Amino acid sequence: MSAVLTKDIVKTFADVNAVDGISLAVPDGEFMVLLGPSGCGKTTFLRIICGLERQTTGDILIGGTVVNDIPPRARGVAMMFQSYGLYPHYKIRDNIAFPLRTQRVARAEIENKVEWASNLLGIGHLLDRRPRQLSGGERQRVALARALVREPTVLLLDEPLSNLDAKLRASARNEIKQFQQRVGTTTIYVTHDQVEAMGMGDRIAVIDHGRVRQVGTPTAIYDDPADRFVATFVGTPPMNLVAWNGGHLGFRPENFLPRELIDDSAVTEFSFRVDRSEYLGSERIVYGVLEGLESVQEITAKLPPAHVDQESIRPGEWHAFAVRNSALCYFDKDGKRAIRH
Amino acid sequence: MVAIADKAAKPGSRLQFILDSPAVLGTIFVSPAVLYVLVLVGAPFLLAMYYSVSAYTIYSQSYRFVGLRNFIDVVQDPVFRQTLLNTFIFTFGSQIVGLILGKFGALLLLRPFPGRKVVRALIMLPWAVPVALATVAWEWMFDSLYSVINWTLIALGIITRSDAPNWLGNPHLAMLCVIMVNAWRFFPFAIVIFLAGITSVPQDVIDAATVDGAGFWRRNYQIIVPMIAPIVVVGLIFGIVFTFTDLSIVYLLTNGGPVGATSVLGFEGFQVGIVSGDVAHGAAISLFMLPVLFVLVLVMLRSIRRQEI
Ligand SMILES: Nc1ncnc2c1ncn2[C@@H]1O[C@H](COP(=O)(O)OP(=O)(O)OP(=O)(O)O)[C@@H](O)[C@H]1O
Numbered sequence: 001m002s003a004v005l006t007k008d009i010v011k012t013f014a015d016v017n018a019v020d021g022i023s024l025a026v027p028d029g030e031f032m033v034l035l036g037p038s039g040c041g042k043t044t045f046l047r048i049i050c051g052l053e054r055q056t057t058g059d060i061l062i063g064g065t066v067v068n069d070i071p072p073r074a075r076g077v078a079m080m081f082q083s084y085g086l087y088p089h090y091k092i093r094d095n096i097a098f099p100l101r102t103q104r105v106a107r108a109e110i111e112n113k114v115e116w117a118s119n120l121l122g123i124g125h126l127l128d129r130r131p132r133q134l135s136g137g138e139r140q141r142v143a144l145a146r147a148l149v150r151e152p153t154v155l156l157l158d159e160p161l162s163n164l165d166a167k168l169r170a171s172a173r174n175e176i177k178q179f180q181q182r183v184g185t186t187t188i189y190v191t192h193d194q195v196e197a198m199g200m201g202d203r204i205a206v207i208d209h210g211r212v213r214q215v216g217t218p219t220a221i222y223d224d225p226a227d228r229f230v231a232t233f234v235g236t237p238p239m240n241l242v243a244w245n246g247g248h249l250g251f252r253p254e255n256f257l258p259r260e261l262i263d264d265s266a267v268t269e270f271s272f273r274v275d276r277s278e279y280l281g282s283e284r285i286v287y288g289v290l291e292g293l294e295s296v297q298e299i300t301a302k303l304p305p306a307h308v309d310q311e312s313i314r315p316g317e318w319h320a321f322a323v324r325n326s327a328l329c330y331f332d333k334d335g336k337r338a339i340r341h
Numbered sequence: 342m343v344a345i346a347d348k349a350a351k352p353g354s355r356l357q358f359i360l361d362s363p364a365v366l367g368t369i370f371v372s373p374a375v376l377y378v379l380v381l382v383g384a385p386f387l388l389a390m391y392y393s394v395s396a397y398t399i400y401s402q403s404y405r406f407v408g409l410r411n412f413i414d415v416v417q418d419p420v421f422r423q424t425l426l427n428t429f430i431f432t433f434g435s436q437i438v439g440l441i442l443g444k445f446g447a448l449l450l451l452r453p454f455p456g457r458k459v460v461r462a463l464i465m466l467p468w469a470v471p472v473a474l475a476t477v478a479w480e481w482m483f484d485s486l487y488s489v490i491n492w493t494l495i496a497l498g499i500i501t502r503s504d505a506p507n508w509l510g511n512p513h514l515a516m517l518c519v520i521m522v523n524a525w526r527f528f529p530f531a532i533v534i535f536l537a538g539i540t541s542v543p544q545d546v547i548d549a550a551t552v553d554g555a556g557f558w559r560r561n562y563q564i565i566v567p568m569i570a571p572i573v574v575v576g577l578i579f580g581i582v583f584t585f586t587d588l589s590i591v592y593l594l595t596n597g598g599p600v601g602a603t604s605v606l607g608f609e610g611f612q613v614g615i616v617s618g619d620v621a622h623g624a625a626i627s628l629f630m631l632p633v634l635f636v637l638v639l640v641m642l643r644s645i646r647r648q649e650i
């Protein structure tokens with residue numbers, strides 16, 4: 001178990017910077033999530049940490065040691081690949097044992113550790129099968145067992161759940177998180193799914209175009225976005241943005257409520273014309289436009305159905321809506337967060 | 342719907358539907374190949390079978406049935422046993438050398454370097470050049486007087502003119518020569534097979550092995566080779582069958598010599614049956630290839646099937 005520190009990692013492919021100066025400190029035992037849209041360089045960054053790819057410039061420190069020139073097998077890092085990368089010609093037992101065999105661990109100890117890892121993940125009954133005879137969820141657990149069996153210093157997970165269906169994904173998410181808490185391995189988890197990121201990460205690093213936009217706890221990322229990209233990338237529906245003093249004013253759909261529901265005087269009021277609404281059971285999403293204000297996209301409001309029934313919010317009508325001033329975010333013309341507005 | 346029903350009912354368009362049937366169309370497409378095999382492979386094969394149990398020679402064209410007499414004669418002949426052994430050495434020697442060259446050739450051709458496309462195209466040449474031409478070129482290189490190889494070795498000071506090897510004159514060296522020439526002919530094919538195999542291994546699996554601590558050799562021999570084994574075995578079956586039955590290189594390079602040291606089944610069958618005119622014994626010699634190859638192919642196909650379970 002070790003802390004990971006990267007300093008200004010840049011990786012250039014031909015003429016594009018896939019990773020464009022990432023400096024990240026992951027303390028020992030932390031569950032760090034890298035969140036970003038497709039193609040932003042997440043996989044490349046992980047491959048650099050485990051040594052499959054050599055950074056163009058920058059330093060990587062694992063447990064305080066610079067590992068730039070250390071080959072993957074000597075870094076003590078385990079990685080779980082997006083498509084798992086199980087060895088199809090080996091039985092599950094041998095798949096899990098493989099990382100131990102390469103370290104020339106004694107046979108009896110290999111057996112013990114394989115048993116430990118497979119019991120931990122509940123795949124003890126699958127040991128004599130081959131990867132193709134397993135379901136997606138079982139394969140994912142085998143890949144995780146293989147990554148954990150040699151008790152790595154750092155665990156890298158590249159979108160491990162993207163091949164699973166929604167239901168399995170939810171339970172697997174839970175499993176990985178609980179598991180990580182139990183073994184306490186420093187973990188870097190890559191995903192482009194913000195629900196996974198918010199639910200699992202001790203901290204989240206939001207990445208765009210090979211740069212870190214913000215690092216923080218899920219709460220900080222959500223409530224205190226550092227810039228417009230983070231604000232709109234995290235949250236469904238995304239934060240509303242309206243043109244304001246040369247910059248943008250942002251507020252989350254769930255903070256945008258009918259005036260009478262906000263029992264506070266420090267509010268900013270808007271006149272909101274509802275175009276349509278969707279009922280989702282636990283909430284109602286209302287789409288529309290604001291009077292006299294230009295917005296980046298359609299304005300949305302997320303209303304608690306218990307308080308707002310169909311009758312009071314009628315499409316085509318103007319309504320008095322408001323946002324608490326404390327819930328407003330102001331972004332300057334470069335998209336950076338500004339304190340005052 | 343109506344229009345379609347009308348069309349179907351129209352008499353005269355029945356032929357169209359007959360051709361729609363896979364049974365009919367398939368038969369039509371396959372028949373040229375079947376005909377080809379029957380006339381050019383099946384008939385001579387049956388003829389050879391018959392010759393091998395007859396007393397037919399060019400000089401006395403008798404179809405008299407002699408049972409297994411010819412086979413017994415052949416097996417009792419020490420020259421034949423030497424030939425059979427030679428055939429195995431020739432086949433497996435050249436396949437092993439070809440496989441090794443193919444494996445490393447493929448690995449080299451996989452990594453990017455300037456001019457890779459040109460090299461990839463050029464490396465196919467041994468395969469594309471007519472056997473006769475290539476072998477004559479090799480014959481020059483091995484020639485007792487003009488050998489380029491010897492010249493190079495002498496120039497490098499590795500050997501002296503007096504102890505320069507007589508490549509085609511020494512029985513062991515001659516065998517080595519035919520093996521090398523055959524391996525040289527086959528290795529582009531092996532490269533193609535290995536390239537196809539290696540590129541079909543998912544990069545994730547190779548990367549996983551790297552991160553799991555496998556170095557170059559372990560990655561190759563515990564991950565890549567077992568994964569591509571089924572493809573390689575099929576290629577190897579082709580190689581073995583073609584080499585086992587081949588006589589062209591031996592015929593052109595050493596003519597079976599010196600003193601039968603490089604004679605192989607195909608060559609011996611040709612010598613006895615066609616050159617010497619003893620068709621019956623020639624046929625018997627050639628037919629020995631059949632059971633040997635049959636067993637070999639069966640064993641290899643079984644081994645890959647077991648792998649896949
Ligand atoms: N070997 C390569 N050669 C050239 N460009 C590459 C290479 N690998 C990645 N890239 C480019 O680098 C950028 C980042 O790729 P990367 O795979 O890291 O994205 P990602 O964030 O993992 O995306 P996703 O979520 O879709 O997996 C992409 O624009 C990609 O095209």
Ligand SMILES: [Mg+2]
Nearest residue numbers: 042043044158
């Ligand atoms: Mg990726």
